[in-house]
Amino acid sequence: MTSISNKTEKFLEEGSWIRKMFEQGIALKKEFGENNIYDLSLGNPILSPPKEFFLNLSKIANEKNPSNHRYMPNAGLDETKAAIASNLNKSTTTNINKENIVITCGTGGALNVALKTLIDPNDQVIIFSPYFVEYKYYIDNHSGKTIIIGHDENYLPNFQQLDSAINKKTKVILINSPNNPTGVLYKKETLTKIGNLIRQKQKQFNSEIFILSDEPYRKIVFDNLETPNIFEFHDQSIIATSHSKDLGIPGERIGFIATNPLYSQSNKLINGMTFWNRALGFVNAPALMQRVIAMIQDSAVDIKSYEQKRDFLYSSLKKIGYSVIKPEGAFYMFPKSPIPDDVKYSEMLQKNKVLVVPGVGFGAPGHFRIAYCTTDEIIEKSIEAFKKTFDNIKR
Ligand SMILES: Cc1ncc(COP(=O)(O)O)c(C=O)c1O
Missing domain, CATH: 3.90.1150.10 (Aspartate Aminotransferase, domain 1)
Known part of the structure; x- marks a missing residue:
């Protein structure tokens, strides 16, 4: 007992x-x-964190404006969503707007909200080893089934395994690039291959399969490389991320979800995610931080x-x-x-x-x-x- x-x-x-x-x-x-x-x-x-973080933090705190600290729409402040969308648009031609954004309590919050919105009990979520330790728990939180796929010698997905693992119960393919724990970046070729394979399987099973891209390290890339925007590779795609690492503020619990504007049911997704942001108990992401990050989307x-x-x-x-x-x-x-x-x-x-x-x-x-x-x-x-x-x- x-x-x-x-x-x-x-x-x-x-x-x-x-x-x-x-x-x-x-x-x-x-x-x-x-x-x-x-x-x-x-x-x-x-x-x-960059100096602009501290500057804006003290400026906003010193406004001593009580309304800055109240409840707000569950998806977050319009000005913050607009600033995030405009920054994301630098990496894509898909034309993201504020209606594609839900502000969350970090990437952890974003992933839980996205998974809760997408999966029914026993739907399959594919992850790739080596994987972030919490994935299995996040998937279980929403009664999903975790399917683990191996890697090749460069720690990229084993495509043979992926091909045979996708079936009609597959709802989400969860990727993480740049990767924890390997530091590997999924480049254009890898993302194109994943997108092509998914579309082939969607046709075969008459289903929808989402790429959920976990990318808190998106801005932390070296050798003048850039993290490709997943929206360029598959319409049913969602970004889950945060400023924990790129602004160095993991304790502040601020991140966001972005949905692909090319996906025809993006609105439905956003409504679902906004609901779950509330109903999972996050309600809305921290108000003060939302105001700060709206001012410093270009900083790192x-x-x-x-x-x-x-x-x-x-x-x-x-x-x-x-x-x-x-x-x-x-x-x-x-x-x-x-x-x-x-x-x-x-x-x-x-x-x-x-x-x-x-x-x-x-x-x-x-x-x-x-x-x-x-x-x-x-x-x-x-x-x-x-x-x-x-x-x-x-x-
Ligand atoms: C791959 C990956 N995903 C998600 C997270 C969670 O980050 P956050 O602090 O934004 O919730 C981390 C944190 O280390 C991570 O490494």
Whole structure:
């Protein structure tokens, strides 16, 4: 007999090893001091939000206008939706307008609202390994069925598997680019292939299959690359994103959903999502933040600084001998574990004071994830530990 549901019990148990690792990390920090443990396990960015963020935040707070802080339409403020649409239009010719936008409590809120609106119980949602840990829970929240597809050697979707997995119950294909945990960017060729395959399957099954594009790292891309806009590749497509990473404000819980204006039932989608934004209990995204982000859609954290961190970490790990794909965006790296057991290797790294997350947590055992959204000092100091752990393996 227990007070919590069997499902909660099961999910907590599934995640217990990751909690154990985090707890061990906290204990290590207590023992040796924060700065002597090289914590590369958390995607909590340390870069400062841009100065325009602080300027507008204090300006709006100082207005001391009570109506700034009241309830509002559940989809958000018109001026904010218009500013978001105009910024998104720089990456597409589809002509997004404010009626295509719902402002949400981060990407997490956006994904839950979108999935709730789209899926009936047992509808299938396809995700690709390695995947963001929360996807399975978000899909389960709305009684969907998660189908996991593997990857090729570049961590792009395995198209053969995808082809045979899509059936008449498939409602959503959830993609994430730039990707957490690999840093891989889905380029035009990959998105064209996904779009073509979906349209072929829609015809075959006389169904509608949506691409739900999870893209909180859209602006964090390197080497002068750009994140293609998914609306160019499939009409039934939805963007779910936030300013957690590009403005460095994950604690403020502000993001949005955009629907493709080329989709004939876009209005219906927006009505559904607006309803669920309310009925899932979010009601509306934080009012103060909506006013701030309306003013700074063209701003971002110092993306060059992430690129420099990537360059340093990537070349250092390669020099040691790690096998790793060079990330093109986000702030993660996903090296192969030099031993098959990634949990064991992560524990070995932990003994040398580096904290990472084993790949099994992302559905890709045999790897580990490094989050390099931390200080240069911590990254630099971690290199010796990566080398020591690597060199200690008996080969
Ligand atoms: C791939 C991915 N999706 C969604 C989220 C959730 O982000 P948010 O803070 O916008 O809810 C994260 C956060 O790390 C993420 O990495």
